[in-house]
Each structure stands twice: as C-alpha cells, then as structure tokens.
Amino acid sequence: MSVVVRDAEINKAKELIYELAGIHLSNDKDLAIKNRLNKLIKSCNIQNFDDFFSQLKTGKFKQEFINTFTNNKTDFFREDFHFVDMLDRILPHRLKESEPLKIWCSASSTGEEPYSIAATLSYGRDIYRSNTPCSILATDIDTSVLETAKIGEYVVDTCITPLPEWLDLENSFDITPKSERNVFIKVKPSLKNFITFKQLNLQLSTYPFGVNEFDIIFCRNQIIYFKIEDQEKVLKKIFSYLKIGGTLYLGHSESPLGIQNKVEKLGQNIFVKVMD
Numbered sequence: 001m002s003v004v005v006r007d008a009e010i011n012k013a014k015e016l017i018y019e020l021a022g023i024h025l026s027n028d029k030d031l032a033i034k035n036r037l038n039k040l041i042k043s044c045n046i047q048n049f050d051d052f053f054s055q056l057k058t059g060k061f062k063q064e065f066i067n068t069f070t071n072n073k074t075d076f077f078r079e080d081f082h083f084v085d086m087l088d089r090i091l092p093h094r095l096k097e098s099e100p101l102k103i104w105c106s107a108s109s110t111g112e113e114p115y116s117i118a119a120t121l122s123y124g125r126d127i128y129r130s131n132t133p134c135s136i137l138a139t140d141i142d143t144s145v146l147e148t149a150k151i152g153e154y155v156v157d158t159c160i161t162p163l164p165e166w167l168d169l170e171n172s173f174d175i176t177p178k179s180e181r182n183v184f185i186k187v188k189p190s191l192k193n194f195i196t197f198k199q200l201n202l203q204l205s206t207y208p209f210g211v212n213e214f215d216i217i218f219c220r221n222q223i224i225y226f227k228i229e230d231q232e233k234v235l236k237k238i239f240s241y242l243k244i245g246g247t248l249y250l251g252h253s254e255s256p257l258g259i260q261n262k263v264e265k266l267g268q269n270i271f272v273k274v275m276d
C-alpha cells in the first residue's frame with residue numbers, strides 16, 4: 001500500500017536534495033518526486049515520512065535518497081563530435097609525449113561516457129602507435145550508477161543510439177546482436193583498465209586532485225541540474241583542475257559560466273583553457 005505524500009514532504013525532499021547534492025528540482029517535477037519518494041520509503045521498509053526524514057537526519061538512507069533524485073540519462077558516444085575532436089585534434093600530438101595523459105569524466109553516470117572516452121583513446125593509441133600512459137578518472141555522486149558502470153554490460157537500442165563507424169568498436173567491446181534493433185555490449189577488460197570509478201560530490205568545496213592535473217575534462221549534461229549561481233561556482237572549481245592548454249567539453253545546453261575570459265571556444269561546446 002502506498003503512503004500519502006503531501007506537499008510538505010515534497011518540499012522537504014527538494015530542500016534536502018539541494019542541500020546534499022546541489023540538485024535543483026523545479027515545481028514541474030512534483031509528480032515525479034512524489035512517485036520516487038513513495039518507492040524509496042517502500043524499499044527502505046519504512047511506514048511513514050516522519051520516521052524516514054528523522055532517520056535521514058542521522059545519515060541513514062542518505063545515499064539511497066541521493067540516488068533516488070539524480071537523473072542518469074546518458075548514452076554511448078553522446079554528442080559524438082567531442083570524441084571526434086579528441087581523436088583528431090588532441091591525441092595526434094598529445095600521444096607523442098611521454099608524460100601521462102589524464103582525463104576526468106566528472107559525471108560518469110552508468111559508464112557509457114567514460115567507456116566512449118576510453119574506446120576513443122584506445123583507438124588513438126593504436127592509430128598513432130603510442131605507448132603514452134593514459135588514465136581516465138570517472139566520478140559521480142550516485143553510487144548505484146557507479147556499480148552499473150563497473151560491470152560494463154549494456155543492452156543498446158541501435159535505432160535510438162546508433163554506434164559510430166569512425167572507430168574500431170570491436171577492439172574495445174564484445175558486441176552481440178540481440179534482436180533487429182538491440183545489441184548486447186560487453187566492455188573488454190583492456191578498456192576497463194584505463195578507468196578508475198570513484199564517488200565524488202561536485203558540491204564539495206575542493207576535490208582531491210592536484211591543481212591543473214587533467215589534460216581533458218568532460219563535464220557534460222550535469223551542471224544543468226544546478227541553480228545558475230551554483231553552476232558558476234562548480235564550473236570554476238572544475239576548471240581549476242584543468243591544465244593550461246587542456247580541453248573542457250560541456251554538454252549541448254551548458255555554458256562556460258564564470259570562465260568565459262579564460263577559454264578559447266573551438267565550437268560545439270569545446271573550450272581550451274588559455275589562463276588560470
């Protein structure tokens with residue numbers, strides 16, 4: 001039997017998810033919030049919201065609560081021009097250097113994005129015959145998507161997500177047809193070796209990396225869930241971990257808020273850092 005979710009509980013959930021993850025849920029999401037809250041307390045085996053919110057205050061169910069309100073939409077090679085840019089513009093010269101190449105995927109969701117980055121990297125290392133050490137750090141606040149990502153197995157509807165033809169996919173993935181539209185994709189261990197998955201809340205005041213640590217940062221389709229003023233704060237922080245000359249990729253509806261004067265725009269939300 002479902003518990004009645006009142007406006008007060010919906011508002012409390014909105015306040016809490018903002019406090020914990022910076023996620024801003026607008027009023028048009030109320031119905032979805034109601035359904036998700038209902039499902040959540042059932043799965044936590046709790047009978048009413050007073051109990052639920054008081055347990056949440058002690059830290060219990062905090063992660064489950066966060067996982068409930070993240071939006072994890074992602075795809076393999078989403079906005080694929082970013083991967084093409086990486087292959088054609090960055091890798092030919094960067095993979096000639098011996099210094100390790102470091103990439104950060106800052107909202108990796110269920111893993112399709114970091115595995116697309118890794119497949120591009122692996123293909124680049126083959127065609128440019130490179131032994132440059134490469135690593136990808138893939139982070140997200142949501143622990144359930146990180147678990148899915150680590151497994152690296154997906155059913156993909158190729159009518160909705162056509163797979164690219166500009167790289168050798170078979171090198172990185174075992175791909176088995178399941179039906180006319182669907183394929184089963186299993187990430188090869190050699191590809192997984194490039195990636196470390198870790199939990200990270202982008203709302204923390206600092207992140208556990210060195211200043212200017214990364215050559216490339218993917219920060220796509222994540223900051224849109226934050227308020228404008230928070231988008232700017234988070235983006236400035238993320239940007240401080242990018243090397244001068246490094247590349248920041250943003251999602252199609254995101255802007256380089258607060259860092260416009262420190263980047264050169266190369267098109268389609270590709271930004272090269274020109275100063276700290």
Ligand SMILES: C[S@@+](CC[C@H](N)C(=O)[O-])C[C@H]1O[C@@H](n2cnc3c(N)ncnc32)[C@H](O)[C@@H]1O
Nearest residue numbers: 021070072073074107109141142201202220221
């Ligand atoms: C819509 S997905 C985008 C995935 C991928 N970057 C892409 O473009 O396909 C947004 C991701 O941001 C994560 N996220 C939301 N708030 C976060 C926060 N405060 N810190 C880190 N990740 C967060 C969510 O868990 C979710 O997996």
